[in-house]
Every structure is written in structure tokens, then in C-alpha cells.
Amino acid sequence: MKEEVVRLLREEGYECIELGGKSSVDIIAKGREGIFVIILLSNMDSLKVSHAKDAIRLAKLLKGKVIGIGERGRANRLRNGVIYYRHGIPFINLETFRNMLKGESPTITYIKGREVVFLDPEELRKRRERLGLSLQELAKRVGTSKETIYRYERGYPTTEETAQRLESVLGSIPRHPAPLSFREFKDKLTMPFSQLKRLGSEVRQFERLPWSAMARGNVFISFLREKEVSRRKIEQINRMRGKLFSYYLIIGKKKELPYIEEKEIMEAENFSEIEEIARERNE
Numbered sequence: 001m002k003e004e005v006v007r008l009l010r011e012e013g014y015e016c017i018e019l020g021g022k023s024s025v026d027i028i029a030k031g032r033e034g035i036f037v038i039i040l041l042s043n044m045d046s047l048k049v050s051h052a053k054d055a056i057r058l059a060k061l062l063k064g065k066v067i068g069i070g071e072r073g074r075a076n077r078l079r080n081g082v083i084y085y086r087h088g089i090p091f092i093n094l095e096t097f098r099n100m101l102k103g104e105s106p107t108i109t110y111i112k113g114r115e116v117v118f119l120d121p122e123e124l125r126k127r128r129e130r131l132g133l134s135l136q137e138l139a140k141r142v143g144t145s146k147e148t149i150y151r152y153e154r155g156y157p158t159t160e161e162t163a164q165r166l167e168s169v170l171g172s173i174p175r176h177p178a179p180l181s182f183r184e185f186k187d188k189l190t191m192p193f194s195q196l197k198r199l200g201s202e203v204r205q206f207e208r209l210p211w212s213a214m215a216r217g218n219v220f221i222s223f224l225r226e227k228e229v230s231r232r233k234i235e236q237i238n239r240m241r242g243k244l245f246s247y248y249l250i251i252g253k254k255k256e257l258p259y260i261e262e263k264e265i266m267e268a269e270n271f272s273e274i275e276e277i278a279r280e281r282n283e
Contacts, residue, residue: 001040001094002026005069009036012101017240021232024051024208025058028244035064044070044084044091050207052087053185057204061214062244066090066182069097082108082115088183105177108160116157118176119166125153127170141169189213192251192265193223199271210236211248217271220245221278226252226259247278258282 005027006016014031027038037059041047047068059066068091070078078084078093083106085091096106108115128138128149135146142149142165152158158166167173189197189205193213197203201215210233211222222237222245229250234257237248249260258281260274268274 001042001069001071004094005038005040005097008098008101015243017243019210019236022208023210024048024054024206028058028062028240030243035059035062037062037064037066039066039068039089041068041070041091043072043074044068044078044086045074047086047089049087052089052183054206054208055089056182056185057187057206058209058214059182061202061204061216065180067092067097067180069094079108081106082110083178083180084110088185090180090182107175107178109157109178115160117160117163118155118157118178119152119163120174120176121153121155123173124166124170127173128153131170133169138166138169142166192262195265195268196223196271196274199265199268199274201271201274210240212251214245215271215274217275219247219275219278221274222248223260224248224250226250226254229254229257241282247275247282249274249278249281 006018009016009029012031014029017028019025025037026040029036029038037055039047039051039055055066066089068086068089070091071093072078073084078091080093080095083090083092092106100106108117135149139146139149142162144162187204189203193203193205196215201217203213203215205213211224212228213223215221215223224233241248248258250257251262252259253261258278260277264277265274
């Protein structure tokens with residue numbers, strides 16, 4: 001699946017960064033529509049919470065979108081044109097992703113065992129009024145309440161079944177693309193990354209990425225603890241430098257690599273000092 005996803009993205013002009021090993025994220029894609037942080041899983045229900053948190057934190061930091069691409073859930077295959085959710089990550093199948101890249105956004109979201117759709121609220125109201133129906137009268141024909149119809153006209157989603165009943169009365173109603181939203185997780189930063197935040201940087205800490213944390217000020221900097229350094233990780237980081245972030249720093253005294261001692265972080269007065277160290281030691 002990974003080769004096909006990369007091929008589709010590149011056909012649409014995206015630059016793809018592939019992460020290997022046990023990384024929580026499989027692909028980071030940059031293109032005209034922004035950045036996608038992508039997780040690939042045959043079974044979306046095998047997604048770990050720690051991996052979901054990493055993907056969401058990275059997408060937030062990069063101001064991108066996170067999306068999962070899979071084939072099935074625990075019980076059923078993922079249907080075309082439907083968005084599913086696992087640990088706050090929106091999942092779609094490969095065909096839906098292919099169509100999405102072509103500008104055909106999915107219109108159905110699967111939530112708590114139901115398929116819901118977003119009808120055009122303004123068009124719904126206009127058609128009801130054109131037929132001279134009150135909220136109460138339309139609700140009676142559809143088999144719901146006046147308050148529910150009022151919510152639909154304010155943009156609330158409805159089930160596919162109710163949407164079809166509404167359309168049997170009002171005619172076909174345009175559907176809005178289902179939002180690709182994702183859940184927010186509270187960040188718990190450990191030292192010295194919490195210090196970077198106090199210095200004025202936007203910071204995210206990760207569990208299963210090639211770097212331990214990323215910090216954003218005037219530039220992006222990736223941080224890796226010295227004990228976590230491996231040749232494979234350094235190779236990956238060097239491939240991404242200049243694409244996802246400007247510099248990287250190893251927290252420790254491994255001076256054959258761009259390093260920063262923890263005490264330098266703790267003694268800094270603002271994040272620009274860290275940026276200057278990164279510039280000097282990445283040259």
C-alpha cells in the first residue's frame with residue numbers, strides 16, 4: 001500500500017518523505033494543498049494510542065492534516081467515500097484517498113456505529129420554505145422533531161437514512177464534504193523540552209519518531225537525546241533536514257554530531273539563543 005500511496009501523491013506534485021522502521025508515522029507529504037501526515041495500516045483498529053498522539057502532535061506543529069489509510073476495521077472493510085475514526089485519527093480507504101487527491105472529498109462520516117452526512121443547511125431551509133412547509137410540518141413528514149430539523153438547518157449532521165427521507169420530501173440536497181478533523185491531545189513535556197517552551201518556542205514531544213521533540217521559533221529544530229542516537233536515525237534526520245526542519249541537535253556531548261548540552265538549554269534566556277547554537281553546530 002505504501003508504494004501506491006507515494007505514487008499517487010507524487011503524481012499530484014507532492015514531495016514525499018518516507019519514514020521506516022517502527023515509526024508512528026509512515027509518510028509526510030508536502031504539496032500545494034499543504035502537509036499530510038499519513039499513517040498506513042491494513043486494520044485501522046490496530047492503531048496504538050501513542051502513534052495517534054505522535055501523528056496529531058506532528059500535524060499540529062507543521063500546521064498540516066493527519067490522515068490514516070487502511071483497508072478494514074475489526075468487523076468490516078472501509079467503504080468508499082466514508083471517513084472512519086480511530087483514536088481521533090480520520091481513516092479512509094485507498095480508493096477514497098485517490099479520489100480525494102483528485103478533488104472528490106468524502107461526504108459520509110462513520111460515528112458510533114452510524115453513517116452521518118452534512119447537508120447544505122441553506123439549501124435545506126430554502127427548499128422547505130419554497131414548499132411552504134413549517135419546521136413542524138417537515139419534521140412530521142420525515143419522522144423526527146421540529147428541533148432536529150432546526151439543527152439541520154444550522155449545519156448539524158444527520159444520518160444517511162434521515163438524509164434520504166428529507167430528500168424524498170424536498171428533492172436532492174447538496175452535501176458538504178465531511179470534515180477531516182482530528183482529536184486534540186494535551187502535551188506533557190518533560191525536561192529539557194518544557195524549558196524550550198518557557199523560552200518561547202512551540203514544542204511537541206514524540207514517542208515513536210526519529211526525533212524526540214521538535215521546536216519551532218523562527219526556524220524548526222529537531223532534538224534527539226544522545227542515548228537514542230543510531231546511524232539509521234541520523235540518516236533519516238539528515239534526509240529530512242531542510243524539508244521539515246532547518247536544523248537538528250543531539251542533547252548530550254557527542255561532538256562529532258551537532259550537539260547541545262542540557263545545561264545550555266537550561267541556562268538560555270530565550271529560544272533565539274538555541275537557534276544560534278543550532279546554526280553554528282549544523283554548519
